[in-house]
Amino acid sequence: MIYTxxxxxxxxxxxxxxxxxxxxxxxxxxxAITLGRLGMPVNHISYLSFDQNGRLILDFLAKxxxxxxxxxxxxxxxxxxxxxxxxxxxKAHYTFYKDDLEDYTLMKFPNIHRGDVIIFGSFFILNxxxxxxxxxxxxxxKENGAFLVYDPNFRASDKPRLAQLMPxxxxxxxxxxxxxxxxxxxxxxxxxxDSSEVWNxxxxxxxxxxxxxxGKNGAxxxxxxxxxxxxxxxxEPVSTIGAGDTFTAGLVYQLSQLSQIKNVIxxxxxxxxxxxxxxxxxxxxxCMSYENYLSWDFIKNLNVQ
Numbered sequence: 073m074i075y076t077x078x079x080x081x082x083x084x085x086x087x088x089x090x091x092x093x094x095x096x097x098x099x100x101x102x103x104a105i106t107l108g109r110l111g112m113p114v115n116h117i118s119y120l121s122f123d124q125n126g127r128l129i130l131d132f133l134a135k136x137x138x139x140x141x142x143x144x145x146x147x148x149x150x151x152x153x154x155x156x157x158x159x160x161x162x163k164a165h166y167t168f169y170k171d172d173l174e175d176y177t178l179m180k181f182p183n184i185h186r187g188d189v190i191i192f193g194s195f196f197i198l199n200x201x202x203x204x205x206x207x208x209x210x211x212x213x214k215e216n217g218a219f220l221v222y223d224p225n226f227r228a229s230d231k232p233r234l235a236q237l238m239p240x241x242x243x244x245x246x247x248x249x250x251x252x253x254x255x256x257x258x259x260x261x262x263x264x265x266d267s268s269e270v271w272n273x274x275x276x277x278x279x280x281x282x283x284x285x286x287g288k289n290g291a292x293x294x295x296x297x298x299x300x301x302x303x304x305x306x307x308e309p310v311s312t313i314g315a316g317d318t319f320t321a322g323l324v325y326q327l328s329q330l331s332q333i334k335n336v337i338x339x340x341x342x343x344x345x346x347x348x349x350x351x352x353x354x355x356x357x358x359c360m361s362y363e364n365y366l367s368w369d370f371i372k373n374l375n376v377q
Contacts, residue, residue, distance in 0.1 A: 074107055074114040074324065075182060076100040077192040077206065080143070081152040081168070082125050085313060085362060095313075095364050096129045097154060099194040099225045101138075102317035103324075105365040106354065108137035110325055110374075115139035117181065118196070119173045125151035136365075144179045156313055164313045166227065176205040186217030189324055189333070193223035195230070198240045210247045219333045222248035222279075223320055226257045234261065245277040249337050252283040252323065254316055267292050271299075280339050283348070285319055291352060293344045300344040305356035314364030315355040321366070322351030 078100025086092040096105075100116070107114040116133065120126045120143050129151070133140050149171040156164040173179075176199075184190070190213055197206045214220055222244045230237075241261060245251055251274045258270045267284045271294035274282050282294040290304040309315075326347045327333050335342045357370050 073182075073185075074104075074112055074189040074191070075117055075142070075184075076104040076107075076114065077117045077190060077210075078194050078196040079152060079170070080116075080118045080120050080129060081154040081170075082129070083154050083156050083313065083364065085156045085158065085164075085311065087158050093362060095362070096132050097156075097314070097364050098152075099223065099317050100191060100196070102314040102364045103191055103321045104138045105133075105136050106318050106321035107325065108133075109366055109368060109371050110321070111137070112325060112328070113139075115142055115182065117142040117179070119144040119146060119149070119179060121145075121149045121151045121171070122147040123151055142180045142182055144173070146173065146178075149173060158311055158313075162309045162311050164311065166229075172199065172201065174201075176202040179205070181209045184213040184216045184218045187333075188213070188216075188218045189221070189328075190218050191221045191223070191320060191324065193244070194225040197244060198237050203240050203243070207243055207247070214247060219250075219337055220248045221250045221252060221320065221324065223316070224251075224253050224257050224261060225316070226253070226261050228256065228260050231260055242277055245274050245279055248279055250281045250283065250323075251279045252285070252320055254285045254287070258284060267294065268299075281336055281342075283323065285316060285355070291319070291348050293348060295342070296339055297341055300348060302345065302348040302352055305352060307356050307359055309359035311362050312359055313362075314358045317364070318358040318366055319351045319355040322354035323347060325354075326350040 079098045080101050081098045083095045083097035104114050104116045122145050153169040155167045259265050271282045285291045288304040290302045293300040332342045
């Protein structure tokens with residue numbers, strides 16, 4: 073079973089007031105949607121409002137084969153909103169409006185078994201109210217033999233809060249077997265553009281592998297056994313929203329298909345080239361549309377049942 077752990081938002085995507093569209097979003101939710109469409113057994117762990125938007129999002133999850141058994145529903149909060157403005161290069165710039173859960177101990181968590189996968193990240197786990205509750209769940213999951221993937225998804229706009237949040241980020245890296253993020257994430261967090269320096273920092277905290285995405289410049293993987301680089305795809309993006317999240321889905325999907333997850337956990341040899349190739353292709357496909365996830369048409373061409 074795959075579990076994604078993170079916030080749920082309604083993305084309002086806009087170039088201007090005459091060109092606006094809405095999509096269910098949130099970094100880990102985007103990953104879950106792609107995995108559900110690929111036929112992977114996935115459940116999302118989060119909280120959601122009982123309002124009309126919340127009910128629409130629940131229906132969307134069901135249609136995309138994402139389990140919602142561990143989404144805590146409340147009528148005391150409103151659906152979180154993320155306004156994503158696309159600039160001339162179709163890169164998204166965000167403004168968030170969030171209604172926080174008062175008590176994260178109310179959330180429901182699954183029993184985790186050996187071989188399960190948990191993908192977590194973004195600001196959901198950096199919230200001071202949430203961190204210890206979620207950290208406890210993830211620690212137990214790791215002890216039970218789950219494979220943990222962490223994507224910080226840390227935006228430059230939150231750089232003023234970095235000193236306050238850095239202990240939480242380091243906790244997350246310690247929990248993860250695989251850390252994946254963009255070069256912009258890591259430049260903000262670790263103040264370096266050198267991916268090998270980022271690897272030194274995350275490996276010192278206990279991560280077994282690191283993947284750095286670099287947009288049109290491709291992606292790079294690091295582990296104790298060496299590193300692998302793949303070139304980017306030559307495309308004209310329509311929207312970059314969800315590209316990194318879909319890259320993560322591609323990683324987990326292909327690692328599962330190739331039965332390589334245990335090798336990552338154990339620090340053994342992994343053939344990263346086909347894994348990165350699949351993840352890169354998935355991310356490029358998402359950039360070619362206003363979807364935050366792989367399209368059904370693309371998945372049909374993959375011959376996924």
